[in-house]
Amino acid sequence: MKKTTIIAGVAVVAATVAAALLWENGDTSSDNVASTDVLTSQPPSASDGGSVARGHYVAVAGDCIACHTAPESKQPFSGGYSISTPFGGIYASNITPDAETGIGKWTERDFYRAVRHGKGKEGENLYPAMPYNAYVKISDKDMHDLWMYMRSVKPVNYKVPETNLSFPYNIRLAMMGWNLLFFKNQGFQIDTAKSQIWNRGAYLVEGLEHCAACHTAKNIIGGDTSDYLQGSNLAEWHAPDITPNTYTGIGRWSQDQIIDYLKLGSNHVAVASGPMAEAVTNSTQHLTDEDLRAIAVYLKAVPASKNKAPAAISISNAQMKMGENVYSANCTACHNSDGKGIPNLAASLAGNSGLMAEDASSIITTILQGGRGAVTVGNPTSGAMPAFDWKLSDEQVAAVATYLRNSWGNAATAVPVEDVTESRKLLKLKPQMAAH
Ligand code: HEC
Ligand code: HEC
Ligand code: HEC
Structure with missing residues (x-):
């Protein structure tokens, strides 16, 4: 890990030098393609016809609130949420119209440059934790509505903590190299060979x-x-x-x-x-x-990935046998012996594609810390799953995960015990209890 970080660092610095030579003018603002219906996000009821209502819909579709509101804060868009990266935490900014700590003194143009091109008010490079590489595709119309909406939210006076990454990521200029390598400064291009709905x-x-x-x-x-x-x-x-x-x-x-x-x-x-x-x-x-x-x-x-199912691991395998025992003792009450669960409440484990990825992190996390399904207007109760970190050893968690990935028609690689031990550390859970 250390080594790759250093190599990555060198690459960034080298790219920065190249970028500094090539990219004299940091102003990357460009006009997006001509507006058509595809590029205008209408709220469910646009009856008031106002930009603010449309802008609210744009902000929801962009999920700005997710990163720009700290989980413990009741003040939307006031920032302070720390997005973890391998190089340190990046704090999302206060984007309320507060003049002192937010974006109250910004012009509409400053706002466009930040959201679509990753430039701060003084032209400094923002970190790509702010997804400007996707937002560069937002149409001018949607940007204007979004701006009108963001002007209308309650100003909150809150100074976000300073982001302090390790070298060389602490040098914002280094992000110029990143932009050169990964940022495609191009608005959304309508593909006339495809349908209107596909384009939307x-x-x-x-x-x-x-x-x-x-x-x-x-x-x-x-x-x-x-x-x-x-x-x-x-x-x-x-x-x-x-x-x-x-x-x-x-x-x-x-x-x-x-x-x-x-x-x-x-x-x-x-x-x-x-x-x-x-x-x-x-x-x-x-x-x-x-x-x-x-x-x-x-x-x-979209083009399908090339992943192919391996042969399922046989139930005669020792890890599978252990998994089957853990499953019948702890999981059948909700997920059933046929793995089908309770529709819209307890996930089906049978025929659940997301569970068959090489990477079993979500499965391990769910078993260790339990979980809760999304709460929505359409399904306000959602289901909850209890934590098993206190009850199952790392070996048992790996075994039951392997079992559910290879039963009822599922087939996937075995889950190594070390992955569970790693997840416990990552989730800051207590190490497994002594075997009993
Ligand atoms: C995935 C997380 C994430 C999402 C989603 C997100 N942002 Fe950000 N945003 C950030 C982070 C992190 C920063 C700070 C970057 C930095 O310090 O370099 C930021 C910075 C900004 C800034 C610059 C503020 C300043 O003071 O320099 C603006 C403006 C902004 N975001 C607006 C938006 C809007 C509008 C949306 C929704 C369309 C949005 N963001 C969605 C993470 C996010
Ligand atoms: C903040 C990160 C994040 C964003 C943004 C996000 N996803 Fe997801 N998505 C996930 C994770 C994590 C899961 C796995 C959830 C689980 O295991 O219950 C997931 C699961 C899914 C699944 C279920 C797949 C399966 O086989 O179970 C679909 C479909 C999906 N996402 C579509 C989308 C679409 C479409 C978007 C954009 C509109 C999107 N996601 C945006 C993180 C994200
Ligand atoms: C009290 C009911 C209950 C019990 C007992 C239970 N689960 Fe769950 N499980 C749920 C619910 C509800 C969900 C959906 C919410 C979530 O994903 O957190 C879920 C989700 C899951 C998922 C994630 C599926 C996905 O799409 O991401 C896995 C994996 C899982 N359970 C495995 C297990 C295993 C293994 C056991 C036994 C060790 C177990 N569950 C015991 C209720 C339960």
Whole structure:
């Protein structure tokens, strides 16, 4: 880890020098393509016709509140939430119109440059933890509405703590190198060969909704790899493959089942938890049915990942046997012996593609700390799962995870015990109890 960090650092510094030579003028503002319907986000009821109401819908679709509000704070957009990266925590800014600590003195142009091009008020580079590489696709119309809405929120006087990353990431100028390598300064391009609904879906997924920020794997310095939407590790969680692959992706889901998941937080098999529960609760459940349909159409059409199912591990395997015992003693009450769970409440473990990724982080995290499904208008109760960290050893957690990944028609790699030990550390849980 140390070594790769240093190499990454050198790469950033080298790229910075190149960037400084090439990129004299930091002003990257550009006009996006001509507005059409695809590029205007209408709220469910635009009856007041106001920019502010439309801008609210844009802010919800962009999920600005998720990062710009600290979990313990009751003040929307006042910042202070720390986004962890391998190089340290990055604090999201106060973006309320407070003149002293927020963006009250900003012009509309300053705001555009920050959101779409990752530049602070003084032209300094923002860290890409702010997903400007996706927001660069937001249309001028949506930007204007968003600006009108952000001007209308309550100003909060709150000074966000200073972000202090380790060298060389503490040098904001180094981000110029990052931008040169990974930032594509191009607005959303309408693909005239595709349908209107596909274009709307692309606009939302690639831009405002920044789905790739979580679902596309990153290289060692945090740039997107070319494995678009094929799944990515988020420390405690794994954001699964959401391409139409029928093994690990959403290939077996109908458009309606995708819509259910994004609107209710659950569908016939899966329940959204962790970071996806937040994305559903704050953002996707509030999208119009047309916009959800557009997302489903688009997801069904992205190139599928190449993941292929291995042969399932045999039940005669020792880890599988241990897993079966743990499962029947602790899990059947909610997930049933056939693994099918309780629809829209306790996730089905059978035929649940998200559970078959190589990376089992979400499964381990859920077993260790329990969880709660997304709370939505359509499914206000949601289900809860108890924690098992106090009850099961690392070996038992690995065994039951391996078992559920290889039963009822599922097939996936075995989960190593070390991965559970690592997750316990990451989740700051007590080490396993002595075997008994
Ligand atoms: C995934 C997390 C995340 C999301 C979502 C997000 N931001 Fe940010 N934003 C950040 C972080 C982190 C920073 C601070 C970056 C830095 O310090 O370099 C930031 C900085 C900013 C800034 C610059 C503020 C300043 O004082 O320099 C503005 C403006 C901003 N965000 C607006 C928005 C808007 C509007 C949205 C929704 C469309 C949004 N952000 C969504 C994480 C996020
Ligand atoms: C903040 C990170 C984050 C963002 C942003 C995000 N996701 Fe997710 N997503 C996740 C995680 C983590 C999971 C796994 C949840 C679980 O295990 O319950 C997930 C699960 C899913 C699933 C279920 C897949 C399965 O097989 O169970 C779908 C579908 C999905 N996301 C679609 C989207 C779409 C579409 C967007 C953009 C509108 C999006 N996500 C944005 C993190 C994110
Ligand atoms: C009291 C009911 C209950 C019990 C007992 C229970 N679960 Fe769950 N489980 C749930 C609910 C509800 C969810 C959906 C919410 C969530 O993902 O946190 C869930 C989700 C899961 C998921 C995540 C599925 C996904 O799509 O991300 C896994 C894996 C899981 N359970 C495994 C287990 C295992 C293994 C056991 C036994 C050691 C167990 N559960 C016991 C209720 C339960």
